[in-house]
Amino acid sequence: MHTDAVDRLLSTTSPETDEVLDEMEAQADREGFPTIGHEVGAALRLCARLTDADSVFELGSGFGYSAYWMAPAVGPDGEIVLTEVDEDELDQARAYFERGGYADRAVFEHGDALDVVAEYDGPFDLVLVDHQNERYVEGFEAVREKVAPGGVVVADNVLHSSGDPGFEPEDLERALEDGPPEDDESSLASIIDYYRRVHDDPDFETTTVPVGEGLFVSVRV
Ligand SMILES: C[S@@+](CC[C@H](N)C(=O)[O-])C[C@H]1O[C@@H](n2cnc3c(N)ncnc32)[C@H](O)[C@@H]1O
Incomplete structure (x- = not known):
């Protein structure tokens, strides 16, 4: 969505990575695993720092890449709850967190994120919605009451989808006017439903952030 120079700058001017994060990126490249990517990782760390996050909940954690970006911002007394339906992915996340020295602040929950969130009262300072596009609205409904005032819900893959079939920002723009x-x-209809849900919620203020495949960042006001 940016010029090549902006893409490079977003990457080179973001916070330093450590060797565990570099290895996770190499794994994602090797396996074609759809992590949020470096730019979004840096943006999530920023959201965690700006909200002074003690409590983070993630819907869809894969092998822990997005959570690992947020871990340094959460601090040793904080907590990140990772959720993942694929047990093998979650085991890899645990191993990466142990190697990086962040396991003390992480809880690894195997299962459907929507079931897991029901077991937590919150309040969450930051929620990442990155599971199945068709269930983003359901994810938001499940967490909205548990988001702290000033906390944020971040949804990924909202401006572009490389799925098959995917969509481009122009498709979203047209579909927001005329319907899909x-x-x-593609997941266009699900993204529109999600946007309308968060936009129409008087307790949240939503801004589009064009990094990676695009984010909706909804702040509980
Ligand atoms: C796009 S990947 C992103 C993973 C991670 N956020 C990252 O950036 O590396 C989505 C992940 O969500 C998992 N997932 C899908 N539906 C889920 C659900 N209902 N509950 C928990 N995990 C789910 C998938 O298995 C997959 O690993």
Whole structure:
């Protein structure tokens, strides 16, 4: 979504990575695993720092890449709850967190994120919505009451989808005006439903942040 120079700058001017994060990036490249990517990782760390986050909840953690970006901002007394349906991915996340020295602030929950969140009271300072696009609205509904005032809900993959079929920002712009095309099989309709849900919620203020595949950042006001 940016010029090549902006892409490079977003990468080179973001916080330093450690060797564990570099290894996670190499794994994602090797396996074609859809992590949030470096730019979004840095933006999430920024959100965690700005909200002074003690409590983070993640819907869809994979092997822990996005959570690992936030871990230094949460601090040893904080908590990040990782949720993942794939047990093998979650085991890898645990191993990466142990190697990086962040396991003390992480809880690894195997299962459907929507079931897991029901077991937590919150308040959460930051929630990452990155599981299944079709269930983003459900994810927001499940966490909204548990988000602290001033806390944020960040949803990934909202401006572009490299799925098959995917969509581009132009498709979203058109669909927000006219509704998604009838034959559309991409996640466009789910993203529009999510946008309308968060936008229409008087307790949240939503801003689009064009990094990676695009974020909606909804602050509980
Ligand atoms: C796009 S990946 C992102 C992973 C991670 N946030 C990252 O950036 O590396 C989405 C992950 O969510 C997991 N997932 C999908 N539906 C889920 C659900 N209902 N509950 C928990 N995890 C889910 C998938 O198995 C996959 O690993």
